[in-house]
Amino acid sequence: MTDATPVSGVTPRGTKPRKRLTPTNIMLYGTLFVASVYYLLPLYVMVVTSLKGMPEIRLGNVFSPPVEVTFEPWVKAWAQACTGINCDGLSRGFWNSVQILVPSVVISIAIASINGYALSLWKFKGSEVFFTILIFGAFIPYQVMIYPIVILLRESGEVLSAITGTKIRLMGSIWGLVIVHTIFGMPILTLLFRNYFASVPEELFKAARVDGAGFWQIYFQIMLPMALPIFVVAIILQVTGIWNDFLFGVIFTKPDTYPMTVQLNNIVNSVQGVKEYNVNMAATMLTGLVPLIIYFASGKLFVRGIAAGAVKG
C-alpha cells in the first residue's frame, strides 16, 4: 500500500492555502498602485497649492506640503474673485449652475423616463422609427446644431412674448439653457430608460393591464418604483454632465447668468494682474466638488443601476 501523503508531510484537507506574494498579485496591485498615483498626484498638488500663500508658491516646490496652512485662497475664490465687472467670486456661478441644474435634471429625466416607458411597453406603429430618429440625435455633432438653436430660442422667445403679452427671453436666459440641456439629454436618457423597461418582465405589464391599470397608473404605481436604480444612474449622468457643461453655458447665457464652469474659466484665464495659483486651484476644486460628491455618495447605486440597465437591449 502506498502512502498518499505528499512530500511536504501535510495532508491536503480543507481550504487550499493561498500564497499572497505571487507574480500575478504583484503585477495586479503594482498596476493599481501606479494608476492611482497617476490620478491622485494632480489632486494632491491642487490641494497643497490651494492651501499655500503666494510667497510660498513662488518658491517653486510644487510637491511640498504647505508650511503655513491658509484658507484665504478658498475664501477669495468663493466670494471675492473678479470676472469682468462682478467681484463676488464663484458663488454667483455656483447659484446660477444650481438654478440651471435642478430644472434641467428634473425635466429631462421626467420626459425621458416616460419616453423610454412608452417606447418599450406601449409600442405603437412607427415607435421603432421614432426611437431610431431619437437615438440618431445623439450622433449629430453639437457644433452643427448650435446656431440653429440660437435662432430657435430667440424666435420662440419672441413668439411667447407676443402670445403672453409679457417680455420673455429664452436666448441668454437660464430657462433657454434648461431647454437646451433637456433636449440634448433626451437621446441617451431615453435609450437608458427604454432598455431598462425592456428588461422588466412583460407578464408584469400584462398583469397590470388585466388589472385595469392605464398608461399612467402602470407608470407611476408599478414601473416607477421598480426603476429607482436607473433613475439614480440618470440623475448622476445628468448632474455631472450639466454641471460640467461649458460650451452651452458660454453660448446660451450672459455674464450675469454664466454657470460655474464658465466663470471658473474666466477667473483662471484672466490676463490682468498676477496669476494667483492658489485661488485658481481652490476655484477649480470648488467647481469640481458637486460631481465628486455625487460620485462618492452614489457609487454603489450607480454600478448597480448601470448593471441592471445593461441586461437586455
Next chain:
Amino acid sequence: MTNVTVKDLTLDFGAVRVLDKLNIDIQEGEFLVLLGASGCGKSTLLNCIAGLLDISDGEIHIGGRNVTWEEPSERGIGMVFQSYALYPQMSVEGNLSFGLKNARVPKPEIAKRVARAAEILQIEPLLKRKPAALSGGQRQRVAIGRALVRDVDVFLFDEPLSNLDAKLRADLRVELKLLHQKLDNTMIYVTHDQVEAMTLADRIAIMRGGVVQQIASPSEVYNHPSNKYVAGFIGSPTINFFEGSIMDSGGEFLSADMRFPLTGYEATQGALTARPAWLGIRPEAVITGTDVAQQPFTSDIIVELVEPMGSDTLIYTTLAGTAFRFRMSGKATVAAGDALTIGFDPAQGSLFDKSTENRL
C-alpha cells in the same frame, strides 16, 4: 350554455400567420386545457382571449358578450402568469387589491374580497409580506388570488406551474383542481405538460402550428387520438408506431413480416381497406406473464434495456424491426438479455393513414 366562444380567430405577426381561423366553444364551468409543444400558438391564443394581443380577424365572445374590441380589464377575466408577475413593491394585500382599486370598488368590498380569496388560498398570514419574501408556491397562490378577487367568470392560466419544482407542481395541481370544483368557474389553462393536461382538463385542445388538432376529453384524446401527432404527443413513455400496411380484408396489419390481427378494431372512417398505414400501440397496453396466451397477438422478445421507475418498469426491445417500449410492474425482476413473451390486442391500438396521418 357557452361561456367563451372563439370565432374564426386569425392572428398575423407581420407576414407570419400564427393562428389561422381558429374556432373553439367553451362551456360554462368547463376546464379547458390548451396543450402543445412550444411555439404552437397556445399562449398566443390565450393572450388573444385576454385581449393582450390585437387580433387580425375573427371574434371573441365571453359570457355572451362580444368583447373583441374591449380592454383586458373589461372582459371579465382573471389571468395567472407563469412568472407570477406580482408587483414587487406592493405587499400581497396590495397585489390582491390593485385591480379592485383601479375598478373603483368601495373599500369595504375590497377588504371582503381580499379576505375571502386569502381564506380560499390559505395565504392569510402572508398578506403583509412583499412578494420577494415568498416562496415560489406562495407566489403562485397570490397570483391565483389576484385573479380570484376580481370575481370573474373566466380564469386564464398561462403555464402557471411551469416555474415550480416537481413536487410543488403536483401539490398545486391538486389545489387547482379543488379550486375549480369549489368555484365552478370556466378555466382556460395553457400548458406543455401532458400530465397537467390529463389530470386537470374536462377537455383538452391539442394545438400544433396554430391549428387545433383535436379537442376532446382526456380519455378520448388518450385512447382515440385523431391523428399520429396527437398520439405521439400524449402519453409518457410515448406510443410505439409500426410502419406497415393493412391487408386486403382489413383484418390484419402487416409490418416487417409480422402479422397483427385487427379483429374488433373500431374504425372511425368507415370499414378498413387495404392501404399503407401506421399502427400505434401504447406501452401500457402490453401484457406479460400468465395472461399472455389469451392475447390476439403474442411474440417472444429479448430485453435490451431496463428502466426501473419504482412504480413501474420500462422495457426497451425490438419488435417487427422497430424499437419498442412497454411497461411492466415495478416489482418485475427483469434484466437486459432476458427472453420474454409479450402480448397485446392490436385492435385496441390506433391506426393512422400513412400519408394523411389521420385516424382510420
